[in-house]
Amino acid sequence: MESKKMRMSDEQLIAKDIDIPIELLRDEILARLPVKTQLQIRCVCKLWCSVIDSQDFRLNPNIRKTPHLIYIHSENNGLTSDQCIVTLRNVDTFEIINHLCKMYGSYEFYGTCNGLMLMSQKLFGDKSILRVWNPSIQKSLLLPSCPLNSEPQHRLTYMLGYPSSDGDNNFKVAAFKCHPGSSLLGGSYVSIAIYSSRGHRWSSVIKRNDVLFPPSLTDRVFYQGAWYWITKTNLVSFDFNLEDFIFQELPVEVMQGEVTRFIFLLCEKLAILSVSSKCFCVWVMDKDRRKMPSWRPWLSRDTTHEALDKICDLQYIHSRIFYNERDSDTFIFQDTKKVFSYKFSTQQKQILRSPYESEVILDAYAESLVLHKGTDGQILTSYPSHDKTVVAWPTLEDHW
Template sequence: MHTESPYVPLELLASQILSRLPVGSLLRFRCVCKAWRDTIDGDESFHREHLHFQKTSLLLAPQVRHYMNVYWGRSITGLYRWEPWSQDAVTRVPDMAGDDHTLRAGEATHDLAHCDGLVLLPSEATLRVLNPATRGILRLPWSHGIKVPFGGLNHLPSHQAFGLGQDTRSKAYKVARFFYRSIYKLARGYQYTLEMEIFTIGTDQQWRDVKKPPPYPIKPARTATFCKGSLYWTVETLLLCDRTSMPGFVRFNLEDESFSVVPAPNWFNSLKSFAVPRLAELQGQLCIAHSRHTIMSIEIWMCSSLDDNTPPWDRRFVIPMFNLHVSPKAIFDDKIVCHLGTDSLLRYNFRTGERVVLDMRKMYDPKHGNRDNGYVAGTIYENIPSAVYAFDVIPYVPSLVNV
């Protein structure tokens, strides 16, 4: 006796089954039928639901140095994905057409950025947004902001800073470019002109000027942190006439494209400019690390109410070790993972106090490396012909978001 299989609506199938599958499987299922292909490729509500079920990992970008005439340039040779339960195993992100997942010699002067599976690869002259999971690439158009400012750089490493985030109202993804139009050194202090441009992915064909400039100069080459619909930059205090009072962080709201200032923790004013730590986003909260050499500890401070006039900064974790260069990256269950120094990851269990420091240079892809009497062949360090001197580390969630 023939019985027909029960009909399962696509909406139910998508919400209950497809949304829980990894991106690679969904890309293979595009060929099942047109309805599946349309849902996987272009249904933004399905993309958001799928994103909700994906797990956070870290994306590692090894950097190598190149001597170029009279200065050292940096390049990124590839991307590696590190899972929180892994010790020293990584997965290399497949190469993309034209090596657009890499930054060539002299380009990698800026930090990477991530938002909902999209990765921003910024450099002085070229900006690319890519989705490593779908291998989609967007090359952003030329901007007059790449021109060296009038008056020169005045000892700054760059004249630009970038950011990537999502407009919470329109759900559009936007790339922001801050730059100095001019910088002149005066007898006392500096005179400068600040500008900001915005590019909406999927809408804009060219960069748009933001109506009002930032209220303070922004630290160049330090990419913004995205948190709750806004981008946050660190102020460049070297250009301020009064360096005794740190104004906090410059906030750029991606919805109305307006600026404001978020006060920093009380201890922030005592920091020297070279020791200003990097902002981070942890579980929807703005975060910053404070290294205290007097008590040999690293404090993790977090702020949940960013819209308050005096946002409360709370000390959430204290790690009993000292390192001047530490940047929180993600929380996995009862563990916080930080980028330590230039080439290490710190995994700290805030319940048991267990600390594990991992050398990213010795991590390896099991598909291309192996273990033999404790020696790991095919490590990141060995697979790159030039010496790896540092890593860029960003949180990463695989997604179907289009670029």
């Protein structure tokens, strides 16, 4: 108790000497620094160390990190090859900001959230490990073995998310397993298990026969504590607060006509891009005081056959789009074989990545200090190793 009082008095003395309010120091100075710099300046004084290590600092909603794109590709044949290259890119220009690392092995990626990435690494046979990774500080957490077995005949996918109501570092991973045609009524059902970093364990498995299997990463987006995707008539989400699915019927004007639709984030709001033979239209979702959703048109452009031909092939494959905040009329499109930008007002298309290279993963990413310190029995490891050309292969003992 005495040492704690002495520490607090030291912090107060330092704050008095520098004559800067603690809120200003935290939100306007320290929070604006890159995460690697934040880790380095923890050693300056006890006050800075206390601020940077606090949960309020790591998850302060007023601290808005600059959004980037995390870009993963392999040098050989697809992401199942033995080497993946991870870079951070500018969301407006697609230029490389930072070469993060090289990873050796066979990986599958399930998306990013609050500076973390969820991925699985195949070991040998049917064995694999599930890892939550912070690319910006090169720290990772191996998750316990998922209670859902991954038999080849059953589809299995994962989602990483933060409950919007939690004010701490608690993140969750939802595992979904599809059982086609195996219920008592002859239909399919989905098994669900939830991992929580608070406690570092999986929950018991529940079964649902009234939901569809969630789509792949390319067809969904994370927003305010839930992953969202669209079906023919509904906006579907998996909420990490409720640990359940939510279905919302979309307005007729959003869904009418023969169109291709993409769901994405636009200026920190949920949006849908509709592409038809007549027009391009962007719809943005607003919420009232009761948190009831409503949709309004944000951008509309007439369509020509020439413009439609430039992106029409996207309706036949999994694809994602990202909004260019510097140019409100330009979007970045990504599918498994190419990345390009498209400006709707001028109908200009620019290839940002060659369509003849290997398969890629592209996702929105903002730096964070999550996983800087482990809790609740978590054992954090550096990943990849500090030598970016050498990565040790994990063993089953590391996982279990």
